[in-house]
Amino acid sequence: MRQSKLFTKTRKSAPKDEVAKNAQLLIRAGYIHKEMAGVYSYMPLGLRVLSRIEQIIREEMNAVGGQETQMATLHPSENWKQTGGWDGVDVLFKINSRTEKEYALGQSEEEIVTPIAKEYASSYKDLPVAIYQIGQKYRDELRAKSGIMRGREFGMKDMYSFHESQEDFERFYNLVKEAYFKVFSRCGLNAKVTEASGGAFSEKLSYEFMVLTDAGEDDIVYCDACTHCANVEVSKAKEGDTCPKCSKAQLKAAKAAEVGNVFDLGQKYPDAFDFTFKMSDGTEKKPVMGCYGIGTTRLMGTIVEVLSDDKGIVWPKSVAPFVAHLISITGGNADIAAEADRLYELLRENNIDVLYDDRDVRAGEKFNDADLIGIPVRLVVSEKTMSQGGVEVVSRAMGTTGLIAESGIIEHLVA
Ligand code: ATP
Numbered sequence: 001m002r003q004s005k006l007f008t009k010t011r012k013s014a015p016k017d018e019v020a021k022n023a024q025l026l027i028r029a030g031y032i033h034k035e036m037a038g039v040y041s042y043m044p045l046g047l048r049v050l051s052r053i054e055q056i057i058r059e060e061m062n063a064v065g066g067q068e069t070q071m072a073t074l075h076p077s078e079n080w081k082q083t084g085g086w087d088g089v090d091v092l093f094k095i096n097s098r099t100e101k102e103y104a105l106g107q108s109e110e111e112i113v114t115p116i117a118k119e120y121a122s123s124y125k126d127l128p129v130a131i132y133q134i135g136q137k138y139r140d141e142l143r144a145k146s147g148i149m150r151g152r153e154f155g156m157k158d159m160y161s162f163h164e165s166q167e168d169f170e171r172f173y174n175l176v177k178e179a180y181f182k183v184f185s186r187c188g189l190n191a192k193v194t195e196a197s198g199g200a201f202s203e204k205l206s207y208e209f210m211v212l213t214d215a216g217e218d219d220i221v222y223c224d225a226c227t228h229c230a231n232v233e234v235s236k237a238k239e240g241d242t243c244p245k246c247s248k249a250q251l252k253a254a255k256a257a258e259v260g261n262v263f264d265l266g267q268k269y270p271d272a273f274d275f276t277f278k279m280s281d282g283t284e285k286k287p288v289m290g291c292y293g294i295g296t297t298r299l300m301g302t303i304v305e306v307l308s309d310d311k312g313i314v315w316p317k318s319v320a321p322f323v324a325h326l327i328s329i330t331g332g333n334a335d336i337a338a339e340a341d342r343l344y345e346l347l348r349e350n351n352i353d354v355l356y357d358d359r360d361v362r363a364g365e366k367f368n369d370a371d372l373i374g375i376p377v378r379l380v381v382s383e384k385t386m387s388q389g390g391v392e393v394v395s396r397a398m399g400t401t402g403l404i405a406e407s408g409i410i411e412h413l414v415a
């Protein structure tokens with residue numbers, strides 16, 4: 001993509017009311033556009049990153065047998081009344097129609113997925129089943145000050161599973177827990193898992209996946225000597241206590257962002273929708289249900305919070321909007337421009353996704369924008385590099401610079 005054609009431009013400052021670092025950087029670099037508190041549009045650069053995050057999640061959910069769907073986000077109020085959520089869920093957006101009907105905007109999907117599963121899974125032979133989707137959720141959040149980490153409209157991957165028995169549910173629950181660790185590490189993050197109460201969803205246990213960052217809204221304590229981690233809100237543990245798991249170190253306190261969770265929903269929703277299936281002996285039984293969320297946009301915001309410096313974003317390769325940022329410093333020399341154009345075509349022919357800064361602006365502006373946008377590899381073509389017979393390669397994360405012969409570029413980028 002030629003940067004001269006990219007319709008977003010970088011900006012010097014973020015909107016004054018934007019306090020979160022993730023949104024400040026993403027807005028300044030042109031990834032997202034703020035519509036109002038808690039609501040953002042995703043621009044071409046932002047959609048590239050979000051889509052790559054979603055694809056990582058999709059691969060890991062498919063690997064545990066999840067089947068992707070796209071369920072409705074405009075919900076009939078009847079379903080929410082049937083579970084008590086209409087009056088019980090404080091963040092639910094309710095809509096009145098001119099035909100005097102009432103609707104809810106999906107804040108979670110149990111009210112839709114349970115009747116769907118009831119229709120298709122009528123026998124033990126149809127179980128277990130796990131269905132998921134990746135899409136928009138709407139919540140009437142009281143505070144929306146964390147940029148894309150807490151939106152009123154935001155992205156979520158939500159999966160729901162139905163099982164014949166508690167044992168089978170627990171088998172799958174552990175599988176998803178492992179898949180979640182893969183998702184977060186592929187996104188360049190270190191996630192810790194806490195065991196926490198299911199809160200409003202159920203009284204059963206759940207796991208919360210936490211990434212340490214001051215931008216997070218959760219307070220946790222964790223142990224450096226083992227994997228122990230607990231949410232302060234629900235556990236009695238506090239900073240300085242001896243780790244209850246390994247006894248080897250004292251617990252440390254930190255702020256963290258909950259990027260995902262897995263819940264044991266028991267039979268709450270099958271009860272509400274009278275969902276039974278036939279057992280092999282002919283008797284009817286209610287399935288055990290689990291739900292598994294990942295905040296896709298919160299995950300993107302968390303990556304920015306954790307992987308950025310004072311110049312801008314430092315995307316991990318796995319979710320970066322482009323593999324490389326090609327920059328031409330022509331100083332008005334047509335030969336240099338032609339050389340950069342040629343390199344751009346070569347990269348495209350090799351299916352390497354590259355952002356090509358072909359704009360007629362000062363070198364300093366190009367470099368500052370490249371630092372802000374945060375693509376992992378920068379390739380510079382200039383009078384100097386041409387005289388040395390190569391291309392300058394700069395790593396955004398390490399700051400290291402080197403000269404590579406043009407013949408070695410493709411190999412360097414696909415490595
Ligand atoms: P929180 O305690 O942060 O409000 P939650 O317990 O309400 O989260 P769930 O309802 O289980 O979260 O949603 C699943 C995932 O969706 C969360 O783990 C989080 O990553 C993400 N998420 C929840 N609310 C928001 C929001 N308002 N904006 C962005 N992401 C969110």
Ligand code: MG
Pocket residue numbers: none
């Ligand atoms: Mg919430």
